[in-house]
Amino acid sequence: MGYKIVVVGATGNVGREMLNILDERQFPVDEIAVLASRKSLGTEVSFGDKTLKTKDLATFDFAGWDMALFAVGSEATKEFAPKAAKAGCVVIDNSSLYRYDPEIPLIVPEVNPDAIMMYSNKNIIANPNCSTAQMVVALKPIHDRAKIKRVVVSTYQSVSGSGKDAIDELWDQTKGMYVPGQEKPAKVYPKQIAFNVIPHIDVFLDSGDTKEEWKMIVETKKIIDPSIKVTATCVRVPVFVGHSESINIETEEFLDEDEARDILRESPGILVIDKREDGGYVTPVECVGDYATFISRIRQDVTVENGLNMWCVSDNLRKGAALNAVQIAELLGRRVLKKG
Structure with a gap:
């Protein structure tokens, strides 16, 4: 029974x-509904070997459905989401709307699976920010062994985190660099993204941090330990x-560093690829389509008494969003609903 x-x-x-991931992981689905806004009504999407037509989110009745995976804006x-939850359908939400609500669990299954039981407070579970999700997978085994005091993280985030328009903007600007008359101005981002880096993700806060940086700080504390100090620069x-x-x-x-490497190798959701030679590390191109969070460049930081450095790479559309949501659904099924 699914x-x-x-x-x-x-x-x-x-x-x-x-x-894609529900199908790949053979999630026990008896029935599936795909919803979108009215402007996308009837659009066809693939689920395994099936082609499904989207239904209208505004008129859909969630009563009798087990779980709803939300991948829409706040x-x-x-x-x-409250309508679905009230109808008895457990919401797994990918937006930032509920992440900071103390009554709603913020879950990364490899890190804090026991928090899933909080779902009953509001029938809603939050999925963390993409950059946070991969980082806490890497931090948790280290924290369990040596207790983390402070984290300094710099991110290098792909344009897919901003959606389809951002992907198109990078593609169009890249082509425009080589084709005279095809230059494309920045619309999604405040500056040109092709052949450039932009130290600005989400809005600026009074502190000088961007909201993306703030998210990483607050979410890491909620998921792992509120005593951890985190500072982030998101690019x-x-x-x-x-x-x-x-x-x-x-x-x-x-x-x-050798013990850290061994600990990470044995930890769920992590693949360590760390050879001190040309190419002995993972880059974002190589992680696309994979479930794992990849760790490379593990080494001692000799500037502090107890310090480590590492390089962490993951497919943000998978572990940073869709995969984590499906893993939450699997966890909910095993721990609570117990149908599959």
Whole structure:
């Protein structure tokens, strides 16, 4: 016996990826509905060997459905997620709307699976920010062994994190660099993204941080440990898919780089590829389509008493969004609903 699943925002990048991953992981689906806004009504999407037509989110009745994976913006989520939850359908939300609500669990299954039981507070579970999701997978095993005091992270985030228009903008600007008369001005981003890097993701806050940086700080504390100090600089780079992070970690106890490497190799969701030679590390191009969070460049930071550096790469449309949501659905099924 399987589940009745709804994918909300099925025509977007993350929604389509959710459908792919549900099929790839053979999630026990008895029935599936794909929803979109009225402007996308009737658009066809693929689920395995099936072709499904989207239904109207505004008129859909969530009663009798087990789980709804939401991959729409905060405004639509704010309107429709409570309706789904009230109808008895557990919402797994990919937007930022509910991440900071203390009554709603913020889940990365490899990191804080026990928090899933909080779902019953509001029948809603939040999916973290893409850059946070891969980082906490890397941090948790280190924290369990040596207790992390402070994290300094710089991100190199792909344009797919901003949606289809951003992917198109990078593609069009790149072509425009080589074809006279085809130059494309910046619309999605405040500056040209092709052959450039932009140290600005989301809006600026009074502190000088951007909201993306603030998200990484607050979400890491909520998911792992509120005592961890985090400082982040988030940068958009001209990469289509795959987020990279340079992570500096200071721990309370000394942790040798070799032991850290062994711990990470044995940890769920992580693949360590760390050879001190040309190409002995993973780049975003190589992680696309993979489930894992890849860790490379593990080494001691000798400038502090107990310090480590590492390089972390993951497919942001998968672990950073769609995969994590499906893993939450799997966890919910195993721990709570127990149908599949």
